Amino acid sequence: MEEQNNNQNASSPRLNPVELLEQLKITTSALEKQISQLNSESASMQELSMEVSDIFDRKVQELKKNVSGIEVGISPEDLKKLESYKDYFKHYKPVLYTSLFVMLSGWGLGIFGAYSGIKWYKESVRTKQEIRSEVLQEIGKDGNVIVSKEQWENYQFQNEVLKEWNKTNPEDSKSLIDYGNGYKAKQKK
Template identity: 50%
Template sequence: MEENQNFNTAGPDPIELMKKLKIETESLYKEFQSLSSGISIMNEKLKRTENLIEQNLKELKEKVGNIKVEISPEDLKQLETYKDYFNHYKPLLYVSFFIIISGWGLGIFSALSGVKWYKESVRTKQEIRTEVLQEIKAQGNVIIEGQKLLDYEKQSEALEAWEKSNPKESKSLTNYFKQYQKLKKEKK
């Protein structure tokens, strides 16, 4: 007996556990019933919504299906007048397009020809310049600035005047110049 008492004190009472289990089971059953009723209510609402959407779609199809598009006879006459109007001006339109396209073609052709002519002109001028320079060089002439030529002429005149006024001193300069030219020819 002591063992039973120890056993009873060691764990909960099975009767109390049964009562608690019964209470919990009842509360779970009530909760299950409320959830079931909620699901059935939601199913009903979904069915009503589905029916409402189907009805609205049927009405919309009927309304859209009944729409007819027609052109009135007056509008047809107006369209016919536009057709005649465009037929009347069609050749003018084609001529205008032809003129525009011809203008573009002529402009492109002129631009390309102008560029080619300019390049040829520049090339020809360069060839003429080289030919003229070669002829001048072949004749033994050189091109110098006008101011330098005037300076050389003045110096030459001054030397000639000095030679006339100092004939004795000018002989030594003449000898020096001849020797200088000989030396220069030998170096070449």
């Protein structure tokens, strides 16, 4: 196994330890330079952040001083104007209350009217239906039926034709009357 490692090392170019040491020194010095640059940049960033923090603190203190000095108040002239408006609205208070009362009364009457109208309509429809059913029951009790006008006219016409035929052909009509009575008896069974 050692022979194979020696063969592989012999076939590959040999590394010079001196050159390798020189490359390590160069790389180390480059890294040290970059670290020192980063440290100096970090220090300058800290200084900058401290300056910004100081400026911000000063501006906040300045703003607090400016805001604390502001006073809010109502001048005597403004108070007089407010008092005059108070008297002005005293005159219109009854008008305002009256208009509100009229408006609310109108709404109340509108709602009451709508409710009453709906209730009356439902009752009238129900009453009409009850009356119709009672009339139909009374007609049915007497054995009568309701037919269309066209059917009624057709029945009258047929009845008149049969009466005329009965007058002109009394003997032939007798057999028709017998047939009709037999048909009626058959229907009753």
